[in-house]
Amino acid sequence: xxxxxxxxxxxxxxxxxxxxxxxxxxxxxxxxxxxxxxxxxxxxxxxxxxxxxxxxxxxxxxxxxxxxxxxxxxxxxxxxxxxxxxxxxxxxxxxxxxxxxxxxxxxxxxxxxxxxxxxxxxxxxxxxxxxxxxxxxxxxxxxxxxxxxxxxxxxxxxxxxxxx
Amino acid sequence: xxxxxxxxxxxxxxxxxxxxxxxxxxxxxxxxxxxxxxxxxxxxxxxxxxxxxxxxxxxxxxxxxxxxxxxxxxxxxxxxxxxxxxxxxxxxxxxxxxxxxxxxxxxxxxxxxxxxxxxxxxxxxxxxxxxxxxxxxxxxxxxxxxxxxxxxxxxxxxxxxxxxxxxxxxxxxxxxxxxxxxx
Numbered sequence: 001x002x003x004x005x006x007x008x009x010x011x012x013x014x015x016x017x018x019x020x021x022x023x024x025x026x027x028x029x030x031x032x033x034x035x036x037x038x039x040x041x042x043x044x045x046x047x048x049x050x051x052x053x054x055x056x057x058x059x060x061x062x063x064x065x066x067x068x069x070x071x072x073x074x075x076x077x078x079x080x081x082x083x084x085x086x087x088x089x090x091x092x093x094x095x096x097x098x099x100x101x102x103x104x105x106x107x108x109x110x111x112x113x114x115x116x117x118x119x120x121x122x123x124x125x126x127x128x129x130x131x132x133x134x135x136x137x138x139x140x141x142x143x144x145x146x147x148x149x150x151x152x153x154x155x156x157x158x159x160x161x162x163x164x
Numbered sequence: 165x166x167x168x169x170x171x172x173x174x175x176x177x178x179x180x181x182x183x184x185x186x187x188x189x190x191x192x193x194x195x196x197x198x199x200x201x202x203x204x205x206x207x208x209x210x211x212x213x214x215x216x217x218x219x220x221x222x223x224x225x226x227x228x229x230x231x232x233x234x235x236x237x238x239x240x241x242x243x244x245x246x247x248x249x250x251x252x253x254x255x256x257x258x259x260x261x262x263x264x265x266x267x268x269x270x271x272x273x274x275x276x277x278x279x280x281x282x283x284x285x286x287x288x289x290x291x292x293x294x295x296x297x298x299x300x301x302x303x304x305x306x307x308x309x310x311x312x313x314x315x316x317x318x319x320x321x322x323x324x325x326x327x328x329x330x331x332x333x334x335x336x337x338x339x340x341x342x343x344x345x346x347x
Contacts, residue, residue, distance in 0.1 A: 003216060007208060014204045023196040036211060043215050079168035084188040085181075102193040122187065123194040127167035143173065150174075150183040153190060158182070 001046045009054055010039055017062045023099060024066040026081065034065045063091040082122065098157070105156060110149055117145040277315040284309040284334060288344055295321040298343040306346045309333050 001009070014035060021031035038061040042049060049057070067087045070078070078085055092098065106115055120131045121142070128142045135142075175184055277294070279287050285307040288299045294317060301307055311331060315324050325338045337345045 006216075007212070010208050010211065011204050014207055015202050018200070018202055019196065022198065022200070023192045026191060026195045028200070032207070036207075036214075039211060040215050076168045079171040080166050082166055082171070082188055082191040084185055096196070099189075099193040099196040102189060103197050106190070106193070118190065119194075121166070121170070122191050125166050127165075128170045129167070143170075146174065146187075147177060147183065150186045150190070151179075154179075154182055154186045157186070157189070 001049045001051070005051070006043060006046050006049075009042075009049075009051075009058075013055060013058055017058055020059060020062050021066055024063070024083075025069060030069065034062055034069070038062050038065055060091050064089060082125075102153065102157060105153065106149075109156075110152065114145045114149045114152075117142055118149045121146060275317050277313075277317060279311055279313050279315075281310050281312060283307060284311060284328075284346060287311055287313065287328070288336075288346065291315070291321070291324055292344065295324070296342070297321055298341075300343055300345045302345060302347045306334070 017035045017038070018031055021034040022028070025031050025034065038058060042054075042058065042061070067089055070083045070087050073081065073083060075085070077083075106118065110118065117131060117135070120126045120134070121128065126134070128139045128146075131142045132139045171184060171187070174180055174187065177183055277287075277290060279290075285301070291297065292299045309331075311328075311334070313328070313331075315327060319327070321342070321344075322338055325336045325344060328334050329336055335347045337347070339345060
């Protein structure tokens with residue numbers, strides 16, 4: 001693979017790989033770094049890269065890189081970033097679809113109050129206390145809705161997983 | 165920022181581990197939805213500058229850093245003659261630069277720039293006047309690199325820049341709007 005081919009490989013896949021990294025790391029700078037690091041190592045052995053498998057190879061590499069980054073974090077850092085405590089090196093082929101389904105379920109099937117609390121805590125990364133203050137309710141109320149939302153999601157999506 | 169204590173409380177639930185794992189996936193699903201405008205061209209340029217430069221260019225940068233780190237400015241006593249018809253002048257190797265600034269820039273010869281122990285700044289300023297170009301120093305230390313060089317005025321600016329790039333410590337780029345960038 002010469003420099004021009006490598007450049008188009010980079011440009012065609014950057015956005016996709018960034019999205020993958022961001023879904024795992026939820027941090028703009030860290031995600032750009034992840035993609036750059038992966039391309040840097042790909043550049044080193046660009047001679048061995050086959051165009052037909054390049055995309056899958058890059059995606060798996062970004063996944064692995066992110067898993068390593070997460071594994072390095074301490075327990076508290078994981079909780080703060082809402083990273084999974086255990087991460088698997090296997091990249092699920094249907095990961096994109098699964099995440100889209102989860103999001104669709106949150107938008108369409110959760111009761112509006114529960115959805116709002118979930119969004120404030122997990123998307124906007126507010127603490128339970130901040131969320132409670134903003135909604136003028138108690139922290140226990142926030143906690144109740146979070147647990148309720150997560151149980152609904154768990155029942156829906158881990159059951160689905162077992163069927164597959 | 166998510167409060168870790170909230171998540172510790174969540175983990176206290178009987179099915180806490182599963183709930184936390186689901187929470188992590190929910191976070192992923194939210195992040196996955198987020199649309200970000202990415203300037204791919206910009207990312208490529210950043211990448212290309214850092215990684216795709218040939219090894220000898222990078223080596224040159226390392227050599228420059230090493231030289232600066234040691235703090236010894238040794239004039240690059242290499243005469244590069246652009247016109248093959250003129251014989252290359254040899255000079256003693258490894259002669260340290262004199263401590264006082266002696267920049268002898270002789271432009272008396274009509275068709276040649278002759279720089280004898282001149283700083284890169286002087287060299288580039290003279291080129292800038294001759295070629296009507298701009299000069300930008302990205303690294304202030306590179307201004308003081310001393311050179312012995314002869315440049316044929318008949319060369320294009322691009323050729324002159326390439327010629328100077330043969331020096332280990334010199335790393336120049338010429339942009340489209342006629343700016344010489346010294347790194």
